[in-house]
Amino acid sequence: MTGVSDGESVSLDLLKMKMAEFAKERDWDRFHSPRNLLLALVRFCPLKWVKWENYRRYFSGKERYPRDYLIGKRGEGAPWEELSDVLLYLVRLSDICGIDLGKAAMRKVELNAIKYPVGMCKGSSKKHNNNSNSNNGTEK
Numbered sequence: 001m002t003g004v005s006d007g008e009s010v011s012l013d014l015l016k017m018k019m020a021e022f023a024k025e026r027d028w029d030r031f032h033s034p035r036n037l038l039l040a041l042v043r044f045c046p047l048k049w050v051k052w053e054n055y056r057r058y059f060s061g062k063e064r065y066p067r068d069y070l071i072g073k074r075g076e077g078a079p080w081e082e083l084s085d086v087l088l089y090l091v092r093l094s095d096i097c098g099i100d101l102g103k104a105a106m107r108k109v110e111l112n113a114i115k116y117p118v119g120m121c122k123g124s125s126k127k128h129n130n131n132s133n134s135n136n137g138t139e140k
């Protein structure tokens with residue numbers, strides 16, 4: 001259905017192209033301004049997170065979902081749909097702004113490694129500014 005076979009990966013470039021085609025066919029380029037796309041990401045996507053409440057038991061480790069449901073082989077409105085919307089809007093926003101998202105993210109990975117050297121951070125989730133009350137966002 002996706003045209004991508006099992007085991008084949010999907011590049012950001014392919015998603016970028018698909019989103020560009022999707023918008024062009026519908027004459028939606030004019031709606032995909034940086035402002036609108038950013039609003040879709042910061043306003044609309046968090047609203048969608050409300051849907052994640054449905055999966056609270058899964059995230060708290062209390063419930064398991066069938067793998068096919070999680071990765072999009074079945075189940076409308078499942079986690080894969082919500083995550084995909086975030087990625088698609090982000091890919092589209094980056095494209096419209098002329099940001100090469102893949103390269104930018106690779107650069108950010110490099111900067112993160114400099115900011116959080118293994119020698120200083122191994123086993124500790126403290127944020128780089130050394131604030132003892134903060135962490136790197138992965139723990140609450």
Ligand SMILES: Nc1ccn([C@H]2C[C@H](O)[C@@H](COP(=O)(O)OP(=O)(O)OP(=O)(O)O)O2)c(=O)n1
Nearest residue numbers: 019022023028031048081084085086088089092
């Ligand atoms: N102006 C728009 C509207 C939608 N989309 C695309 C990007 C998202 O992947 C998806 C979002 O569509 P919906 O707003 O209909 O959201 P859902 O598909 O999640 O439906 P719902 O919110 O009703 O559950 O469609 C887009 O590119 N540009």
